[in-house]
Amino acid sequence: MLKCKGLVALSSDLLDGELTWKQRIAVRAHLAMCVRCRRFIRQLRISQRVIRQLPDQQAPDLEALLKAMQAQQQRGAETDQGNAQK
Amino acid sequence: MPNEQDLIQRLLKGEQAAYRELVQQYQGAMRAVAIAIVGSASADEVVQDSWLAVVRNLQGFAGRASLKTWLLTITANTAKSRLRKQRRDVSLEDVSGPHGTIDDARFAADGHWGRAPTLWHTDSPEALLNEQALRECLEHTLATLSELQRSVLLLRERQALELPDICNLLDISHSNVRVLLHRARLSVFATLEHFEETGEC
Numbered sequence: 001m002l003k004c005k006g007l008v009a010l011s012s013d014l015l016d017g018e019l020t021w022k023q024r025i026a027v028r029a030h031l032a033m034c035v036r037c038r039r040f041i042r043q044l045r046i047s048q049r050v051i052r053q054l055p056d057q058q059a060p061d062l063e064a065l066l067k068a069m070q071a072q073q074q075r076g077a078e079t080d081q082g083n084a085q086k
Numbered sequence: 087m088p089n090e091q092d093l094i095q096r097l098l099k100g101e102q103a104a105y106r107e108l109v110q111q112y113q114g115a116m117r118a119v120a121i122a123i124v125g126s127a128s129a130d131e132v133v134q135d136s137w138l139a140v141v142r143n144l145q146g147f148a149g150r151a152s153l154k155t156w157l158l159t160i161t162a163n164t165a166k167s168r169l170r171k172q173r174r175d176v177s178l179e180d181v182s183g184p185h186g187t188i189d190d191a192r193f194a195a196d197g198h199w200g201r202a203p204t205l206w207h208t209d210s211p212e213a214l215l216n217e218q219a220l221r222e223c224l225e226h227t228l229a230t231l232s233e234l235q236r237s238v239l240l241l242r243e244r245q246a247l248e249l250p251d252i253c254n255l256l257d258i259s260h261s262n263v264r265v266l267l268h269r270a271r272l273s274v275f276a277t278l279e280h281f282e283e284t285g286e287c
Contacts (some may be wrong), residue, residue, distance in 0.1 A: 003193075003196065003197025003198055004193060004197060004198045004199045005190075005193040005197040005198075006197065008188055008272075009268075011268070011271075012264065012267055012268035012271055013264065013268075015271075016242075016249060016264075016267070018249070018264065036199050036202040036203060037199075039202070039203050039205060040188075040202075040203045042209070043203060043206055043275065043278070043279070044271065044275055046206065046209060046210075046211060046214070046278075047271065047274045047275045047278045048243055048271065049211040050211040050214055050215060050224070050274070050278065051224070051239065051240075051243045051244065051274055052211075052243050052244055053211050053212065053215055054215065054221065054224055054225075054244075055215075055221070056114045056244075061130075062106075062109065062110075062113075065109060065134060065137060066102065066105055066106060066109065068134065068137075068138065069105055069109075069137055069138065069141050070102060070105070072138045072141040072142060073100055073105075073141050076141065076142060076145075077100070
């Protein structure tokens with residue numbers, strides 16, 4: 001019989017669909033009768049969504065990066081032109 | 087994907103707004119890959135070099151892979167060549183966040199909960215994230231995880247990469263990815279639980 005501790009150990013695999021069919025049956029049976037583990041899994045899914053929605057920290061030097069990319073792109077275009085003229 | 091094709095066409099025409107969109111959309115994922123491979127000290131340089139490689143090679147991007155996969159592969163390759171074959175060991179050292187994790191101490195000897203998870207005041211991630219203090223607290227937790235753990239978590243949860251893709255990009259085994267992800271998730275869970283219980287970080 002799967003205990004709460006074992007269920008927690010399998011919780012990430014449950015979220016990622018990585019359980020074997022045997023584990024899946026054991027997890028389902030345990031969740032059917034354990035309100036605390038149902039709460040744990042529900043809140044683990046919430047914390048997963050929280051991380052998904054946590055605002056991204058943008059790199060502070062976005063403008064500098066874009067300038068460097070533009071310069072690279074222009075170099076590329078000049079090289080192409082040069083090659084075409086050869 | 088039609089939007090992706092459209093974006094690529096605009097990039098090929100050299101449209102600067104398209105480059106801005108591209109960077110804003112994928113910079114986070116690229117940083118996560120770079121940090122996992124070379125560490126945060128050199129990650130920004132690797133990301134910058136990767137973007138320049140992207141611009142150089144955009145003409146040759148044939149759309150065989152998704153744009154995201156292509157960008158992340160370039161990043162991983164740039165990061166790996168930076169390492170010059172100095173293979174970093176995958177550290178599975180258990181670095182849990184500042185609020186601990188869900189470990190043995192939470193369970194009774196019979197394997198059932200000793201201290202059960204408390205009920206949170208809301209089921210809504212939006213409501214939780216409305217609190218500035220909690221957002222900062224989560225940033226703090228993420229910052230205290232190991233670089234590899236944090237990257238794996240971000241690539242899985244925020245970038246929705248499949249586990250095999252994470253394994254390939256970072257050259258780590260499937261079972262190691264699962265361990266890293268599980269520990270990171272439990273640390274985040276413990277932070278949210280702590281915040282729900284105490285109202286502070």
